[in-house]
Amino acid sequence: MFVSPAYAQDASAAAGGMAAFGQFVPLILIFVIMYFLLIRPQQKKAKEHKAMVDALRRGDMGLTQAGIIGKVVHLREDGEIEVEIAKDMKVRMIRSAVVQVLSKTEPAANS
Structure with a gap:
């Protein structure tokens, strides 16, 4: 057992x-x-x-994380952009705050 x-x-x-x-x-x-x-x-x-953020150019229309739609008017070297949200109303923000590009500008022709 x-x-x-x-x-x-x-x-x-x-x-x-x-x-x-x-x-x-x-x-x-x-x-x-x-x-x-x-x-x-x-x-x-x-x-x-x-x-998408690296491809941002001046003139692009973008949607930010805050829900603001604006036009990119200036790209800075330090990871910031200036976005025009109304006539003569510009806001500085971080590039990564752009969540969607609504319309792209056409690249300038090299002539």
Whole structure:
């Protein structure tokens, strides 16, 4: 009677390494799913926003995070822009505050 439980414990101890790996498989799968559903799309969206902000030019109409629509009148080197929101009303803001470009200006012809 005392010998059979000892054999059962010994068999499970030998397979313990494989069982420990089996416990981590769901965690690994959850991380992979989270990466493809959450992290990767956010990185792609941030990359697209950075490209859009880097492509801002004078004359572009943009929508800011505050919901203000204005025209870019001056681009500064320190990451700031001047946006005209009304006639003779200019506001300085950070470039990354522009969330959408509503209309792009045509590039100047090189003649």
